[in-house]
Amino acid sequence: MARIMPMTASSIRPSLSSLRFCRFCVSHSSSRKFASFHLGTAVPQMQSFGIKASKLLREKGSNFSIGAVGSMAHASTATTQENVLDWVKQDKRRMLHVVYRVGDLDRTIKFYTECLGMKLLRKRDVPEERYTNAFLGYGPEDSHFVIELTYNYGIDKYDIGLAFGHFGIAVEDVAKSVELIKAKGGKVTREPGPVKGGNTVIAFIEDPDGYKFELLERGPTPEPLCQVMLRVGDLDRAINFYQKIFILQAYGMELLRTRDNPEYKCFLHPFFSRGSSGNSLSALPG
Numbered sequence: 001m002a003r004i005m006p007m008t009a010s011s012i013r014p015s016l017s018s019l020r021f022c023r024f025c026v027s028h029s030s031s032r033k034f035a036s037f038h039l040g041t042a043v044p045q046m047q048s049f050g051i052k053a054s055k056l057l058r059e060k061g062s063n064f065s066i067g068a069v070g071s072m073a074h075a076s077t078a079t080t081q082e083n084v085l086d087w088v089k090q091d092k093r094r095m096l097h098v099v100y101r102v103g104d105l106d107r108t109i110k111f112y113t114e115c116l117g118m119k120l121l122r123k124r125d126v127p128e129e130r131y132t133n134a135f136l137g138y139g140p141e142d143s144h145f146v147i148e149l150t151y152n153y154g155i156d157k158y159d160i161g162l163a164f165g166h167f168g169i170a171v172e173d174v175a176k177s178v179e180l181i182k183a184k185g186g187k188v189t190r191e192p193g194p195v196k197g198g199n200t201v202i203a204f205i206e207d208p209d210g211y212k213f214e215l216l217e218r219g220p221t222p223e224p225l226c227q228v229m230l231r232v233g234d235l236d237r238a239i240n241f242y243q244k245i246f247i248l249q250a251y252g253m254e255l256l257r258t259r260d261n262p263e264y265k266c267f268l269h270p271f272f273s274r275g276s277s278g279n280s281l282s283a284l285p286g
């Protein structure tokens, strides 16, 4: 059974539906392949934001502790629901999109809209560069984390590699979603049931290019696109990177908890970054 070791004094999963967060999932793998993949994020001016945030934290006596060393801010955080509201109000950053390449745009758009319930938000053709983008998601781009598909003219197949793990979609009934996907000819690679080492009902499916989607059974959420799982070669290095890069802007990515699955050689370290999207990314050694 998985061991959850919260990094915080209290539960870190905000139950306040108005809060939307963006969390990260990075998996540990010996893979040397590169995922055809990038995450886009919007951040405000770091300098003024960092100083303002650390001053606010001192005034509010929050559980955050940010010690500024010169212009570098280092933080050890213990996020609690009590101070997470302050954090959300102060931090205007959010993850914007995830970009990856597909071999047939219309095929993928059909699958994501008919099987996963996403909406096609817009398409963007750049003939001079010989590529087309399609943006899909569960809400408008100015408030939701979205998927940006890239089709490069004439390229109908990609090697996804082992570094990319899966996207997570929160659904209220995994079994029902899997039945719909099967009826539409979608590929189910792991039938519904409790996750190994845990209790959450999950299932895994593959999209037409072979990108994996995990369906996680959860209550209603404004942001079903809730997870990006990547595998990394060194978990501590990845954690250090995400903390340093984001924590420099104070209130940045937080390491929230670890989930150790020794029987499955699996560590899960969700990074948690404020944002209007609710997706998550957790560190899982391969």
Ligand SMILES: C[C@@H](O)C(=O)SC[C@H](NC(=O)CC[C@H](N)C(=O)O)C(=O)NCC(=O)O
Pocket (backbone or CB within 6 Å): 027, 165, 168, 190, 194, 195, 196, 214, 216, 227, 229, 231, 264, 265, 266, 268, 282, 284, 285, 286
């Ligand atoms: C937290 C939840 O969203 C997960 O993704 S855990 C799912 C679990 N992950 C792993 O086992 C990761 C380690 C693996 N070696 C890898 O690199 O993918 C999983 O896939 N469980 C399978 C199952 O059937 O439960």
Ligand SMILES: [Zn+2]
Pocket (backbone or CB within 6 Å): 025, 166, 168, 214, 227, 229
């Ligand atoms: Zn997952």
